[in-house]
Amino acid sequence: MPLSFEKYEQKFKALADEKRLQILYELCQRGNTCVCDLTEVVEMPQSKLSYHLKILLDAGLITKETRGTWSYYELNPSEINNLLSEQLCCIFRPADANSNCC
Numbered sequence: 001m002p003l004s005f006e007k008y009e010q011k012f013k014a015l016a017d018e019k020r021l022q023i024l025y026e027l028c029q030r031g032n033t034c035v036c037d038l039t040e041v042v043e044m045p046q047s048k049l050s051y052h053l054k055i056l057l058d059a060g061l062i063t064k065e066t067r068g069t070w071s072y073y074e075l076n077p078s079e080i081n082n083l084l085s086e087q088l089c090c091i092f093r094p095a096d097a098n099s100n101c102c
Helices: 006-015 018-030 035-041 046-058 077-083 086-092
Strands: 062-067 070-075
Touching: 006 018, 006 046, 006 077, 018 035, 018 046, 018 070, 035 046, 035 070, 046 062, 046 070
Parallel strands: none
Antiparallel strands: 062 070
């Protein structure tokens, strides 16, 4: 069975953008967050934010839950933990007693 790096390429392309990294960081800090609250924090219109969220969602780095007309996003910790170095994981992991961060 040949190795497929396509899924990793998609994930790393999603990470290769400063705004998407900022979105991931904010989701890490806030937990489950409505898209309406993220627009102010990352200072971009909802249409542009939705574009970036779709890329992160398609890469499996975040999850989405729809409640009524609003979408709520949060980090997908298993994907984050599998992709990032220990140093970067410390940035995108909430601080808790079980964390092995620096």
